[in-house]
Amino acid sequence: MTSIVLFGPPGAGKGTQAARITDSTGLPQVSTGDMLRAAVKNGTDTGIAAKQYMDDGKLVPDSIIIDLIKERILESDAKNGVMFDGFPRTVPQAEALADITEVTHVIAIEVPDERIVERICGRYSCATCGAVYHDSFNPTKLDGVCDECGGSDMKRRADDNESTVLQRLSAYHEQTSPLADWYESKGIFHRINGDRGIDEITSDILQALS
Numbered sequence: 001m002t003s004i005v006l007f008g009p010p011g012a013g014k015g016t017q018a019a020r021i022t023d024s025t026g027l028p029q030v031s032t033g034d035m036l037r038a039a040v041k042n043g044t045d046t047g048i049a050a051k052q053y054m055d056d057g058k059l060v061p062d063s064i065i066i067d068l069i070k071e072r073i074l075e076s077d078a079k080n081g082v083m084f085d086g087f088p089r090t091v092p093q094a095e096a097l098a099d100i101t102e103v104t105h106v107i108a109i110e111v112p113d114e115r116i117v118e119r120i121c122g123r124y125s126c127a128t129c130g131a132v133y134h135d136s137f138n139p140t141k142l143d144g145v146c147d148e149c150g151g152s153d154m155k156r157r158a159d160d161n162e163s164t165v166l167q168r169l170s171a172y173h174e175q176t177s178p179l180a181d182w183y184e185s186k187g188i189f190h191r192i193n194g195d196r197g198i199d200e201i202t203s204d205i206l207q208a209l210s
């Protein structure tokens, strides 16, 4: 059995790699956010309990999330393991997870903060057709004119500025580093250099899993 926990800061390409890991290994991606939404929608006991907290604007307690995971890993598509995304976020959550299932590999996609700032802050998109561009990596052929539709209304997301991105990254590091230490002490932590081409990253991840 292979059960993976996937870490990666915003802008590191975690979603892309998660999809590729699922394709290559057949392990289903288990996102606690998706599970919560599904449990609430299906009105399961756990979903009903979770909904009370969500309706009150409170964080859903770890015990409920763990119950959801317990139910999820019993499903038939999870018999060879799963890939956790967005969980655990704290050491107590990691400990609780270890009590119900064995995590065999922790994959951390690492990209230097300044490279992430470069990736995220240069993004803009066409307001007319939604085509996405980047100042350095993928600019429009004609300055300010969309290659796809010829529109000239380019949008940048307000939260894609440098200080906001750096804030998000520092929150990520603060949250992740105790967890990284904890998993490192178990000898299952794999650092993957995410500052490269998508294929190279995938091949390193699959090698770490083999």
Ligand SMILES: [Zn+2]
Residues within 6 Å of the ligand: 126, 127, 128, 129, 130, 131, 146, 147, 148, 149, 150, 151
């Ligand atoms: Zn366009």
